[in-house]
Amino acid sequence: MAVQYTYISDREAKELICEIGKRVYNKSFVAANDGNISIKVGDHELWTTPTGVSKGFMNPEMMVKMDLSGNVLEGNLKPSSEVKMHLRVYQENPEAKAVVHAHPPVTTSFAIAGISLEKPVSPEAIVLLGKVPVAQYATPGTQEVPDSIAPYCRDYNAVLLANHGALTWGRDITEAYFRMESLEHYALMLMYSDHIMHKSNELSTGQIAELISIREKMGIKTGGIPVPGIDKKIRTAPGLQEEMIESIVQKVTEEVLKNVLK
Numbered sequence: 001m002a003v004q005y006t007y008i009s010d011r012e013a014k015e016l017i018c019e020i021g022k023r024v025y026n027k028s029f030v031a032a033n034d035g036n037i038s039i040k041v042g043d044h045e046l047w048t049t050p051t052g053v054s055k056g057f058m059n060p061e062m063m064v065k066m067d068l069s070g071n072v073l074e075g076n077l078k079p080s081s082e083v084k085m086h087l088r089v090y091q092e093n094p095e096a097k098a099v100v101h102a103h104p105p106v107t108t109s110f111a112i113a114g115i116s117l118e119k120p121v122s123p124e125a126i127v128l129l130g131k132v133p134v135a136q137y138a139t140p141g142t143q144e145v146p147d148s149i150a151p152y153c154r155d156y157n158a159v160l161l162a163n164h165g166a167l168t169w170g171r172d173i174t175e176a177y178f179r180m181e182s183l184e185h186y187a188l189m190l191m192y193s194d195h196i197m198h199k200s201n202e203l204s205t206g207q208i209a210e211l212i213s214i215r216e217k218m219g220i221k222t223g224g225i226p227v228p229g230i231d232k233k234i235r236t237a238p239g240l241q242e243e244m245i246e247s248i249v250q251k252v253t254e255e256v257l258k259n260v261l262k
Protein backbone atom coordinates (compact mmCIF):
# COMPACT_ATOMS: atom_id res chain seq x y z
CA MET A 1 0.00 0.00 0.00
CA ALA A 2 1.31 3.45 -0.90
CA VAL A 3 2.41 5.56 2.06
CA GLN A 4 0.47 8.81 2.37
CA TYR A 5 2.79 11.80 1.86
CA THR A 6 2.59 14.47 4.56
CA TYR A 7 2.90 17.93 3.03
CA ILE A 8 4.41 20.88 4.88
CA SER A 9 2.20 23.85 5.84
CA ASP A 10 1.67 26.98 3.69
CA ARG A 11 3.71 29.04 6.17
CA GLU A 12 6.61 26.59 6.23
CA ALA A 13 6.66 26.41 2.43
CA LYS A 14 6.72 30.21 2.02
CA GLU A 15 9.51 30.61 4.62
CA LEU A 16 11.56 27.78 3.09
CA ILE A 17 11.31 29.31 -0.39
CA CYS A 18 12.75 32.59 1.00
CA GLU A 19 15.56 30.71 2.77
CA ILE A 20 16.50 28.69 -0.33
CA GLY A 21 16.20 31.86 -2.44
CA LYS A 22 18.89 33.53 -0.30
CA ARG A 23 21.19 30.53 -0.71
CA VAL A 24 20.68 30.35 -4.48
CA TYR A 25 21.37 34.11 -4.76
CA ASN A 26 24.34 34.20 -2.34
CA LYS A 27 26.01 31.31 -4.18
CA SER A 28 25.69 33.24 -7.48
CA PHE A 29 23.53 30.48 -8.95
CA VAL A 30 21.38 33.38 -10.24
CA ALA A 31 21.92 37.05 -11.08
CA ALA A 32 19.45 39.91 -10.54
CA ASN A 33 15.87 38.49 -10.69
CA ASP A 34 16.77 35.15 -12.34
CA GLY A 35 15.57 31.76 -11.16
CA ASN A 36 12.50 30.40 -9.44
CA ILE A 37 11.58 27.96 -6.69
CA SER A 38 8.42 26.02 -5.86
CA ILE A 39 7.18 23.63 -3.17
CA LYS A 40 4.06 21.46 -3.27
CA VAL A 41 1.75 21.76 -0.25
CA GLY A 42 -0.95 19.37 -1.48
CA ASP A 43 -1.50 16.89 -4.31
CA HIS A 44 -2.69 19.74 -6.56
CA GLU A 45 -1.27 22.91 -4.93
CA LEU A 46 2.08 24.63 -4.65
CA TRP A 47 3.74 27.86 -3.56
CA THR A 48 6.16 29.58 -5.92
CA THR A 49 8.28 32.71 -6.33
CA PRO A 50 6.83 35.82 -8.01
CA THR A 51 8.13 37.31 -11.25
CA GLY A 52 10.53 40.26 -11.24
CA VAL A 53 11.89 39.78 -7.72
CA SER A 54 15.46 38.92 -6.70
CA LYS A 55 15.65 35.53 -5.00
CA GLY A 56 18.00 37.08 -2.41
CA PHE A 57 15.47 39.67 -1.22
CA MET A 58 12.14 37.90 -0.80
CA ASN A 59 9.68 37.71 2.08
CA PRO A 60 6.85 35.16 2.60
CA GLU A 61 4.13 37.71 1.67
CA MET A 62 5.50 37.86 -1.90
CA MET A 63 4.80 34.18 -2.63
CA VAL A 64 2.12 32.95 -5.03
CA LYS A 65 -0.08 29.88 -4.49
CA MET A 66 -1.10 28.01 -7.63
CA ASP A 67 -2.78 24.79 -8.67
CA LEU A 68 -1.09 22.29 -10.99
CA SER A 69 -3.06 23.66 -13.96
CA GLY A 70 -1.43 27.08 -13.49
CA ASN A 71 -4.32 28.97 -11.85
CA VAL A 72 -3.32 31.49 -9.16
CA LEU A 73 -5.09 30.68 -5.87
CA GLU A 74 -3.46 33.20 -3.49
CA GLY A 75 -0.98 36.08 -3.52
CA ASN A 76 -0.75 39.67 -4.75
CA LEU A 77 2.11 39.23 -7.22
CA LYS A 78 2.25 37.38 -10.55
CA PRO A 79 4.10 34.05 -10.83
CA SER A 80 7.10 33.76 -13.14
CA SER A 81 6.38 32.60 -16.70
CA GLU A 82 9.01 29.91 -16.01
CA VAL A 83 6.69 28.29 -13.45
CA LYS A 84 5.38 26.26 -16.42
CA MET A 85 8.51 24.08 -16.08
CA HIS A 86 7.76 23.44 -12.41
CA LEU A 87 4.14 22.51 -13.15
CA ARG A 88 5.31 20.10 -15.82
CA VAL A 89 7.74 18.35 -13.45
CA TYR A 90 4.91 17.86 -10.91
CA GLN A 91 2.52 16.65 -13.62
CA GLU A 92 5.03 14.15 -15.03
CA ASN A 93 6.53 13.01 -11.73
CA PRO A 94 4.24 12.78 -8.66
CA GLU A 95 7.28 11.92 -6.48
CA ALA A 96 8.69 15.43 -7.02
CA LYS A 97 7.61 17.77 -4.22
CA ALA A 98 9.92 20.74 -4.88
CA VAL A 99 11.65 22.29 -7.91
CA VAL A 100 14.56 24.73 -8.19
CA HIS A 101 15.48 26.60 -11.37
CA ALA A 102 18.72 28.60 -11.55
CA HIS A 103 21.52 29.65 -13.91
CA PRO A 104 24.67 28.41 -12.11
CA PRO A 105 27.59 29.64 -14.26
CA VAL A 106 29.55 26.41 -14.84
CA THR A 107 26.45 24.23 -15.26
CA THR A 108 24.97 26.81 -17.62
CA SER A 109 28.21 26.82 -19.63
CA PHE A 110 27.73 23.08 -20.20
CA ALA A 111 24.12 23.83 -21.19
CA ILE A 112 25.37 26.47 -23.65
CA ALA A 113 27.90 24.00 -25.08
CA GLY A 114 25.17 21.33 -25.33
CA ILE A 115 27.24 18.89 -23.24
CA SER A 116 25.25 16.65 -20.91
CA LEU A 117 26.74 15.90 -17.49
CA GLU A 118 27.07 12.13 -17.37
CA LYS A 119 30.74 11.21 -17.05
CA PRO A 120 31.13 8.71 -14.19
CA VAL A 121 33.93 10.51 -12.33
CA SER A 122 32.34 11.52 -9.02
CA PRO A 123 30.74 9.02 -6.56
CA GLU A 124 28.64 11.78 -4.98
CA ALA A 125 27.33 12.91 -8.36
CA ILE A 126 26.32 9.33 -9.28
CA VAL A 127 24.49 8.78 -5.98
CA LEU A 128 22.87 12.18 -5.46
CA LEU A 129 22.43 13.41 -9.00
CA GLY A 130 22.80 10.69 -11.63
CA LYS A 131 23.09 11.56 -15.30
CA VAL A 132 21.99 15.04 -16.28
CA PRO A 133 20.75 15.32 -19.89
CA VAL A 134 20.44 18.47 -21.99
CA ALA A 135 16.89 19.35 -23.05
CA GLN A 136 16.48 20.91 -26.48
CA TYR A 137 16.57 24.72 -26.67
CA ALA A 138 13.23 26.43 -26.14
CA THR A 139 12.34 30.14 -26.03
CA PRO A 140 12.03 31.16 -22.33
CA GLY A 141 8.46 31.65 -21.17
CA THR A 142 6.88 29.65 -24.02
CA GLN A 143 5.08 26.28 -23.93
CA GLU A 144 8.13 24.82 -25.73
CA VAL A 145 10.09 24.95 -22.45
CA PRO A 146 7.92 22.51 -20.43
CA ASP A 147 7.59 20.33 -23.53
CA SER A 148 11.39 20.19 -23.87
CA ILE A 149 11.90 18.88 -20.32
CA ALA A 150 8.92 16.48 -20.21
CA PRO A 151 10.86 13.40 -21.44
CA TYR A 152 13.31 13.65 -18.51
CA CYS A 153 11.07 14.41 -15.50
CA ARG A 154 10.40 10.82 -14.44
CA ASP A 155 13.76 9.11 -14.92
CA TYR A 156 16.22 11.85 -13.90
CA ASN A 157 16.73 14.29 -11.03
CA ALA A 158 17.94 17.28 -13.01
CA VAL A 159 18.06 18.59 -16.55
CA LEU A 160 20.15 21.21 -18.37
CA LEU A 161 18.16 23.74 -20.40
CA ALA A 162 20.13 24.43 -23.60
CA ASN A 163 21.52 28.02 -23.65
CA HIS A 164 19.59 28.81 -20.48
CA GLY A 165 20.32 27.09 -17.14
CA ALA A 166 19.32 24.11 -15.04
CA LEU A 167 16.32 22.59 -13.32
CA THR A 168 16.47 20.20 -10.34
CA TRP A 169 13.71 18.54 -8.37
CA GLY A 170 13.41 16.31 -5.31
CA ARG A 171 11.23 14.66 -2.71
CA ASP A 172 11.52 17.87 -0.66
CA ILE A 173 13.05 21.31 -1.12
CA THR A 174 16.32 20.34 0.57
CA GLU A 175 16.84 17.48 -1.90
CA ALA A 176 15.92 19.69 -4.87
CA TYR A 177 18.28 22.47 -3.70
CA PHE A 178 21.14 20.09 -2.81
CA ARG A 179 20.85 18.64 -6.29
CA MET A 180 21.42 22.14 -7.69
CA GLU A 181 24.48 22.53 -5.43
CA SER A 182 25.80 19.07 -6.38
CA LEU A 183 25.17 19.82 -10.04
CA GLU A 184 27.25 23.01 -10.03
CA HIS A 185 29.99 21.31 -7.98
CA TYR A 186 30.11 18.35 -10.36
CA ALA A 187 30.11 20.65 -13.41
CA LEU A 188 33.00 22.63 -11.89
CA MET A 189 35.06 19.46 -11.24
CA LEU A 190 34.33 18.16 -14.70
CA MET A 191 35.33 21.49 -16.25
CA TYR A 192 38.68 21.47 -14.41
CA SER A 193 39.52 17.80 -15.01
CA ASP A 194 38.06 17.21 -18.44
CA HIS A 195 38.35 20.58 -20.10
CA ILE A 196 41.37 22.21 -18.39
CA MET A 197 43.57 19.26 -17.36
CA HIS A 198 42.25 17.15 -20.27
CA LYS A 199 42.36 14.10 -18.01
CA SER A 200 39.57 12.50 -16.01
CA ASN A 201 39.75 8.90 -14.83
CA GLU A 202 36.32 7.34 -15.09
CA LEU A 203 35.04 4.94 -12.43
CA SER A 204 34.88 1.29 -13.50
CA THR A 205 31.60 -0.51 -14.22
CA GLY A 206 32.01 -2.43 -10.91
CA GLN A 207 32.55 0.78 -8.95
CA ILE A 208 29.51 2.34 -10.61
CA ALA A 209 27.37 -0.74 -9.82
CA GLU A 210 28.34 -0.41 -6.14
CA LEU A 211 27.30 3.25 -6.13
CA ILE A 212 24.00 2.43 -7.84
CA SER A 213 23.23 -0.11 -5.11
CA ILE A 214 23.99 2.54 -2.43
CA ARG A 215 21.68 4.91 -4.28
CA GLU A 216 18.90 2.32 -4.37
CA LYS A 217 19.29 1.71 -0.62
CA MET A 218 18.67 5.46 -0.18
CA GLY A 219 15.37 4.98 -2.01
CA ILE A 220 16.54 6.82 -5.15
CA LYS A 221 15.41 4.97 -8.27
CA THR A 222 16.07 7.84 -10.66
CA GLY A 223 19.20 9.26 -12.26
CA GLY A 224 19.89 6.72 -15.00
CA ILE A 225 22.92 4.45 -15.15
CA PRO A 226 26.05 6.50 -15.86
CA VAL A 227 27.80 3.91 -18.00
CA PRO A 228 28.21 5.28 -21.51
CA GLY A 229 26.15 3.28 -23.99
CA ILE A 230 24.00 1.50 -21.38
CA ASP A 231 21.32 4.08 -20.86
CA LYS A 232 20.14 5.14 -24.29
CA LYS A 233 17.61 7.59 -22.89
CA ILE A 234 20.35 10.13 -22.31
CA ARG A 235 20.70 12.76 -24.99
CA THR A 236 24.47 13.13 -25.30
CA ALA A 237 26.20 16.08 -26.90
CA PRO A 238 27.08 14.18 -30.10
CA GLY A 239 23.49 12.84 -30.15
CA LEU A 240 22.16 16.36 -29.81
CA GLN A 241 24.35 17.51 -32.67
CA GLU A 242 23.24 14.53 -34.78
CA GLU A 243 19.66 15.44 -34.08
CA MET A 244 20.28 19.06 -35.05
CA ILE A 245 22.05 17.99 -38.26
CA GLU A 246 19.15 15.65 -39.04
CA SER A 247 16.62 18.45 -38.62
CA ILE A 248 18.74 20.83 -40.72
CA VAL A 249 19.02 18.19 -43.49
CA GLN A 250 15.26 17.70 -43.32
CA LYS A 251 14.62 21.46 -43.61
CA VAL A 252 17.04 21.81 -46.54
CA THR A 253 15.41 18.83 -48.29
CA GLU A 254 11.97 20.37 -47.78
CA GLU A 255 13.18 23.71 -49.23
CA VAL A 256 14.80 22.02 -52.25
CA LEU A 257 11.66 19.98 -52.89
CA LYS A 258 9.47 23.09 -52.60
CA ASN A 259 11.58 24.85 -55.25
CA VAL A 260 11.65 21.82 -57.56
CA LEU A 261 7.89 21.33 -57.32
CA LYS A 262 7.12 25.03 -57.99
Ligand SMILES: [Zn+2]
Pocket (backbone or CB within 6 Å): 034, 035, 082, 101, 102, 103, 164, 165
Ligand atom coordinates in the same frame (compact mmCIF):
# COMPACT_ATOMS: atom_id res chain seq x y z
ZN1 LIG B 1 15.80 30.87 -16.28
